[in-house]
Amino acid sequence: MPSSFTALNTESLNVVQPPVPALKKTEAHPEPVPHALRTARKKYKYNYAHIAPVAMVDKLPREERPSLVWWRKVIRVMLEIFINAIVSKRGHVEEVQARHHVAHLVRQTVIDIFQQADFKTKLRLGWHLLRAVPQLLWKGFRLGLHEWEDLVLSLISEVEKDILLALHGGVKARVDQDRHCVTATSLEDYNRQFATIALPAIATHFQEDEYFAYLRIAGPNPTMLEQVRVLFGDILSQKFPVTNDHYQAVMGTDDSLEKALEESRLYIADYAILAGAINGTYPGTHPKYIEAPQALFAVPRGGSASRNLRPIAIQCGQVSGTNVPIVTPSTNESERYAWEMAKAVVQVADSNYHEAIAHLGRTHLFIGPFAIATHRQLLPEHPLSVLLRPHFEGMLNINDGAQNLLMAPRGGVDKNLAATIDCARAATVAGLQSYGFNSAMLPKRLEQRGVADLEAFPVYPYRDDALLLWDAIKDWVAAYLGLHYQDDTAVQQDQALQNWAAELIAFDGGRVVDFGEDGEIRTLSYLIDAVTLIVFTASAQHAAVNFPQGDVMTYAPAMPLAGYAPAHPLTTASEADYFEQLPPLHQAQGQLELTYLLGQVYHTVLGQYDLGWFRDGQEQSALQDFQERLVEIEDAIATRNQTRPYPYCYLQPSKIPQSINI
Template identity: 50%
Template sequence: MNPTPSLPQNDSPAEQAQRLTTLTSQRQVYTYRFDSRLSPLGIAAEVPRQDNFSFVSLDGIATTALQLLGNVLAIGAKLFDNGEAIQNDAGLSEPELRRVEGLYQELAEGFSRLSDRTARLHQASRSPGVALIAGVIEGPRTLLKAAGQKLEETAGVTLVSEIATQAALDVPAIGQDIRDLIDTLLKKLLSEAGELFLAYLGLYGKAASLDAYSTQFSLLQAPSVASNYESDLVFARMRLAGPNPMVLQGIQALPEKFPVTDAQFQSVMGPDDTLARAGREGRLFLTDYALFQGIPTGQTSGGQKYIEAPLALFAVPAANVSDRKLRAVAIQCSQTPGRSSPIFTPKDGTSWRLARLHVQVADGNHHELIAHLGLTHLVLEEFAMATPRQLAPQHPLYLLLTPHFQGTLAINNAAEGSLIAPGGPVDQLLAGEITASTQLSIQAVANLSINQAFLPRALAARGVEDPSKLPDFPYRDDALLLWNDIRGWVSEYLAIYYNDDAAVRGDYELQGWVTELSSAEGGKLKDVGENGAGIQTFEYLVDLATYVLFTASAQHAAVNFPQRTVMSFTPALPLAAYAPAPTSVEEELPESAELSHLPPLQMAFLQQAVTFGLGNVYFTRLGGYDTYLREPWFQDARVWPAMQAFQKRLRATEREIGQRNLSRIPYETLLPSAIPQSINI
């Protein structure tokens, strides 16, 4: 049961002393580490037990692992389960064929065992006394911990030890067994034998056609974008409703480094429009990926990887045009114009499609490193650390924020140790060398102005806030609904405990919290607080808390879940190019030229596994504070009407977004029912 909420200045001296004792203890549990590969950011030295994955979230990971493994087995079944001798179209030797066949059998056996363990986990959840939300699973490791690592097989290694009968309902034991089993299966699938297996299945090397990427979806449903990603309208709309709606910015005129001509502009927008007119009317938009200029790139089994620093121009038709969807106008694949860096427009055929592919590569890298890892996961880590270190458990803000940190330290710790480790999935999939890539994430956090990241300000700073100038921007429109819903809840909740600005200024735990967020020995966040003097007003406290809740829930959902619905189909948004950008317009370029730029099939297979895995696990739901709990999270009955009002607003927002989707290309990413409370995957 949570303690009765109170502000520290209102407690008795004895109660204040007890709060300090508790905080002193908490600071020994939540300690910073500044020497990781994310240095100089401060991250949790260890994940406290209460912040580990719950078995409910582990169930989602296990279920997703079963889907991915089942998909691979379904592809293999066409070759292995037909009762005939296995074919050898991949040119494998007889010993290699035997290894492939053996691995297939091990994967099939592993699938059966994982299914059994997951069923036992479900059985355990019905046992009396099981803590559903508490961190009952220690030593967290993610589904993709071993992905991308080259591991030699060793003879005689069993997949996992059997669970003892007497421990059949021991949740931590089952959880550990599931993680061990998933790790082992992935190690085998991504070992040398796994590469032979993929080659045998036809999932290795350069694709012979675009259809080869679709064959990776056997039991899995391919994203709908697989059928229309080559459309210029879909390419433009990804800036507004794709995985990364965070780059597009409004401009009044083009920068000198991007000299698009009126003739090029009019080839898309029509003879009656001009760049100057569109700029005056606020209809010009730019994506600029200058941060990738000069980044060192890596290599994989597929060869050398490439990433450009492109610029792309978009425009909205004039107000008198009936269809005012955003249009893709021009692309320059480098920051320096010239003969070797021409400007491409849609009339340039295959050369345009190649330039567009390189924009997608840059956008995918920006998405994973900046919009996703940096500006949701890593920023929230600092709040998740400062909160238990500076706010006592009975502090109202502690009680408000804590559910929105559930699983964040655990998933970040797992990512730091595996996903972004050298040789891990990010290293293999993304274009940049891993140290350079993670440095971009670190700089994104270091350069972020927290006060300017509040959603309404952030949209205005990018010049994309006005629906009359940019009518079709689903992320903006739906995110603002959620921002307002969350802000209303935060304001009503905090008003129960803070009577005025003086109460905010007198809350010394709150002031310690904001100080640690920006401290060189703490969060190191930039521009947090009011004029360098802590938190002075109730309204600012509401805005800052709203930012935390929004980032943990809606913002992370906006950038995380399109990994499955868009990015799991590699041609739609490849994470690296395997040939440099075109340096001239080649009218006779064959359409198959695109295949030499796309990732090889084994990298597409890994991209599918990572993005589907990360984008398919939903744990908790925004506003559902009491889900999986045996008692209400908020024990103070004064909070309940405000929480119920919040839940009612979310239901209204769900209906409004549903109505919007009847008159636009559906955008379902920010439906409240699809938004978890915290960053937990």
């Protein structure tokens, strides 16, 4: 880890060191490697430098390039973003006019690219222009938006990435012209940025304290809370000295901090991993800010009118002191804005933890090595390969884009998130390496965090919906694998499976932390659990952390990706102080566009495999049972949402893709 960001706190995550064994090559007479695997191993090579030292694919194989169906969905969301930006900026422009304007911008960008390109690129671009849109010349390059869309798809089909990136960058630069660093003076300034894209519901709720608490259990990062256990109470009093007076000011005198602790009703979101993060800048030398706050929450006692989670106190750092006071809810004007600013500090920390760790680290990069090892060690017809490959569709492409574009200097993360790009990468690695595979099983994680008790913690939408999906996926995986492995002996004797497991943990392989049963797969029950976690993470867990970006995180005041004023000391504050802390309008627009793109592309649906993918009658029967179960879960979640404080829709099966493809 480079010395420039060694201050990043990884101690709180109990970082597990990467595995050290290399692949064994000790067989005297090894079985010959099938030609298909030899070919795959040439294509799917590991790289440990893209986001060091994580195992990623070195160069993206052609087979991993996304389909035109996927690209068309992405392009349409991009066009939505451009149209929204134009209408928002010009105010009086109608959507139809904006569509014509986007077509005009595409035309101007294509002409610029053509004029500035070398002779070879001119030939390539000219060929695509005439082939995709034959009427181009006699129309004088004046085409409608759908015709330009056909051109872009033609470029994609021929993998003309350099031209495509230049086209997107050129249009975006034209749309972004005249964006200035302007501080908002009201929430309406942010609301006006949603011209043709719908203003998300969070815009009307985000300042409600109960909604702030609800985001811990049904927001973009729903796995952060941990129960404050009795033995942890002393540590809490030293590090975050909340008093009974603080507690009763929120919960009333019929309850107490001690009772809440004893009854397992006290929960904390502690962002200690962010301590020491280096503040980033925008654009140029203007600083962004990120803290390592702690936020305390409580569940009201049994028998209360409402048992929804409530916020008790926030401390905008890891050590309490004069400059880092404990801030509590208040209706007093000056104290009210101090509380709103403290909540914003938590939201900045939560959004950065979400993007770097919960999202990129613990879904995308967590699953990546399994896709690579599957191609390298399992033939396409191997039963496990047949089951897993649909759940890897598009993922290596997205991960490659993440390291090339999003996580690159001056990329989307660098521009929008709070810390430097090196700190963001360090947090991602620390979050991944502390997330051991065997401890990542959903039921086990809930127990470890102390949030599994339905009586102590009755309202937790993510937990309740995720468990429905976990159980359904596990039953499907068990039924499928049971058709191919009669017992533990069959698992142990499958040499391809054992090679797959060995490569996953090898230092010159997948570097997966804490996988297997002492480095092997010895039992059918373990194989079922492992495959359940892989499928669950690639589908449901990724949906839970990805798609809230498309609404919750588009609205910058509700979940800013960075702070723009220091948080200390927070005792009193004004409305002007609050808006100074929130993203300037051009940064908020950038956040809207980045998160909307990432959170609005839905491709494939969980349980909907390609027709004929499973040919065996028993496999098809088991699949039908799984699909019927998903319909039941859809109905169950819809029923639950009728009585929840706010709907939670991210784990509805119809909104969960098969794989990490965005």
